[in-house]
């Protein structure tokens with residue numbers, strides 16, 4: 023936050039600060055100012071002889087009565103602030119605000135120790151959802167005498183970043199839960215191998231002509247794995263499925279994407295030697311490797327799903343592969359594609375695209391065979407239909 027309203031070589035007055043981001047069950051511990059009605063992170067100025075972490079712990083203790091667990095402190099970032107010094111027209115006020123994630127000790131809140139101005143403002147610790155607090159700060163009347171409007175804005179901005187961080191953590195936890203449900207540590211190593219084979223951020227995708235959106239084949243693989251697991255859990259014919267083989271085939275099903283371009287063969291074909299080499303190297307039995315490779319080799323032949331009685335494992339892999347990119351995700355993808363095709367796209371253009379692709383495919387082209395696959399597909403179709411209806415009404 024640089025106001026650029028100070029002399030370039032003005033005398034610098036520094037007052038750095040340290041602030042705590044303490045999260046519990048999606049809420050963050052904040053200080054509410056009763057007088058001005060805004061929220062701020064616990065924390066404050068770093069005093070002479072203190073390092074940022076010492077200041078952090080002291081400020082949290084004074085403002086909230088809680089004790090910070092030293093071992094949990096993790097740096098989040100810094101907001102530098104530069105502006106003309108209110109006390110000296112020719113000077114520069116410089117403040118680096120350091121933000122730290124940390125946790126508090128599991129003990130009773132001690133008495134707080136507020137400064138005179140903090141008591142006068144009516145500082146009170148509260149647990150809030152970061153997004154709600156940031157919105158609140160944005161609508162706070164910042165013109166009031168004695169209120170530092172820039173500080174209120176800064177805290178709103180950092181609250182938004184914390185909100186994003188929480189979403190990221192939630193996503194990671196969700197994915198970890200899926201992997202843990204699989205129960206095999208070797209799957210982590212396999213996924214990592216596949217990630218390296220695919221390159222982290224693929225931007226390939228063409229759903230309707232030559233349109234490119236950021237589409238990670240590795241993320242697709244993880245989602246298909248989650249679908250395969252859901253299908254398996256819902257299946258009443260588990261005994262017909264070789265679970266370990268299905269999971270491994272799902273992890274490797276698109277591993278040949280990159281090699282296929284060099285070799286000018288299909289990605290399913292290109293995936294066979296890669297899968298075979300990896301599994302054989304890991305000491306898997308030959309018949310197991312062969313079966314897994316046969317699933318990888320045939321997974322693209324989706325036209326066969328309704329024409330023949332397929333191996334149950336192959337069918338489940340195909341269904342999992344097709345359930346990805348449909349329903350809620352299909353809707354978002356259609357919007358991204360609409361935007362990539364035309365940066366001036368309007369809501370109606372998105373509606374057209376969703377109607378023409380996700381909705382049509384789901385209604386007319388149901389490729390599912392197993393009862394659990396059909397149930398998931400119908401659920402996604404219902405969502406898409408309701409979404410399209412609601413959007414049509416909204417845009418009427």
Ligand SMILES: [Fe+2]
Nearest residue numbers: 275276321322
């Ligand atoms: Fe594929």
Ligand SMILES: [Fe+2]
Nearest residue numbers: 246275276343
């Ligand atoms: Fe796939």
